[in-house]
Amino acid sequence: MTLEYSQDLIGRYQVEMLIGIWSRNNKPLAERTINVRVETAVDFLNWAADKGLRVPMSIPKIQRTYTSSNLHNSFGYEFKTVATRQGKLRESKRHLGFPSTEEIAAWYTRLSRRPVRGITEALIAELILETAIRREEAACWRIDTLPLAPADWRIVNPQAALEHQVVLVDLRFGTKGKEYGRDHDDKIGPTGTIRLPLLLARKLHLYRETQRAKSLALAVRRGRTVVEQKRIRDETVHLFLKPRTGTRYTGDNIYEFWRSAAPPKGWSPHRARDYWACTLLWRRMERQRELLEMALKTKIDAIVLQALQSNVLSIIQLEIQPQLRHASQETTMIYLQWVADQLGINLNLHERWIAELWEGAEEVEP
DNA sequence: GGCATGTGCGTTTGATCATC
DNA sequence: GATGATCAAACGCACATGCC
Structure with missing residues (x-):
């Protein structure tokens, strides 16, 4: 028996995924997932045909018209026609919804009042909320991502009121996109510059000099010799350290503490962006x-x-x-x-x- | 609670092509 | 050449589950 596109991949495999047969909990899979899986199956069957293991499979194409945004004409949109795979599902667009400001504030208070870890974790959450950086970028934030000396901070608008001043900060560890290598377990990604409110920069600086130093001391003490202790100190390059162990926060750790403070429905680090x-x-x-x-x-x-x-x-x-x-x-x-x-x-x-x-x-x- | 693992998406890049 | 669309590939995030 030779698999055929319309009858087997679309008529059976895709239909079964839409019914829920192929999911863990018998719920229909999202259109996005179904399209990716069908395309993977097509790739495999094309590969088999290239190897002479089966006859080539024909993939019927159809014309679809959609409205695309075009800011250069008076309507702000235009109609376009593209050739697409017959049977490909339309993927539904995301609709955003947020908890209320009060719910978020209450969650933040719960986070910050937790013993020992509260100060550090509330600061990480504040950093994500104020700068819209990704979970992984917060985890990879280095001790010198914000320059060690405040005199070296690049303030964009020094004439503005203090609460409106922002510092430019370059991110390159854990950023999404092409990978240029690794450094202390972190991906070196494309460099991007973000704006960090000055008042938050000062908080980070204070954390760096007080709470972080205490957390680091815990990790250093575990070194049995002076050499080992020096190595731990030198190898600890991340800004945010767990107050109980002195080790770095990972992206998963951030997600974990974020969700463990009874967050409002759907409230996650990524949603904070x-x-x-x-x-x-x-x-x-x-x-x-x-x-x-x-x-x-x-x-x-x-x-x-x-x-x-x-x-x-x-x-x-x-x-x-x-x-x-x-x-x-x-x-x-x-x-x-x-x-x-x-x-x-x-x-x-x-x-x-x-x-x-x-x-x-x-x-x-x- | 902390950590590891797996599933099910969501987001981004880069290649390619069409149009202005 | 600039712009803006599609798609595939790669990989990050959300969440559930299970183990210690």
């Missing part, structure tokens, strides 16, 4: 929101929506993307979606508005 982006967007949008509310009271029109969309996109591109570093366009667009959800309106990405504009355009140009 989205939370950072959305709260910044919401603050920057304050004035635009007032204008929109006035517009909504009368009649919502395409020009107001287009201006709003343009503002959101510029905040995403100028402030959010650089801080999140190399986030793809598609990923950052979930923030545009989030704003639309919060305001209860349809922005560019929503079919209804596109359809309305389309109808409007047709009326003008019959």
Whole structure:
């Protein structure tokens, strides 16, 4: 028997994954997972055909039309047609939702009040919340990621009020992307520069000189000889050390303490990245929101929506993307979606508005 | 509680191609 | 050439489970 694409891979394997037969808990797998698995099966069968172990398998292609964002025309979108594998599932887009500020604050208080570990772990959480760095990047944060001498800190806006000043910090350990080697068990990834609030930089500096020094002393004491003790001291390059053992935090450790302080539903280190982006967007949008509310009271029109969309996109591109570093366009667009959800309106990405504009355009140009 | 392991996604890069 | 789309590949994150 020779496997065939439409009947076996799509008609059987894919259908069974959609029913839930292939999952651990009998629940249907996500479209994303199913597409990846079918493509892996296709790859394998193509490889077998190349080796002469089976006849070549034909993969039917179909044309699909979608609306892509295009900021260079007056509509902000355009229709495009692509050839795609027949049977490929449409992958559902993520919709963001967050716990309330009060729930997050209560979780943070629980975290910080825990004996012994509270100070260090609340600081790691604060770093993630304030800078939107990834879990792994926090774990790999070195003792000198923030230069040891405050005089060497690169402050972008020294004339601004203290609470608004930010320090530029380069990250290269544990960053996502191409790997350039290893260092103390950490991946050396692409270098990226982030903005760290000055007041938080001072907290990190204080931690470095007080609590970290205490934690490190615990680890050093385990060395039996002076030489061994010196080696432990020299090899400990990470900033955040566990207060009970003096060893570094790993990404898994961060996830573990984050979740062990009874977090609100779905609240995770990675979700904190989205939370950072959305709260910044919401603050920057304050004035635009007032204008929109006035517009909504009368009649919502395409020009107001287009201006709003343009503002959101510029905040995403100028402030959010650089801080999140190399986030793809598609990923950052979930923030545009989030704003639309919060305001209860349809922005560019929503079919209804596109359809309305389309109808409007047709009326003008019959 | 801490750690290891496995499953099920989610995110990013780089190659490639089409269009302006 | 710049831009922006797709896809595959690689790898990070979330979460469950089990062991000590």
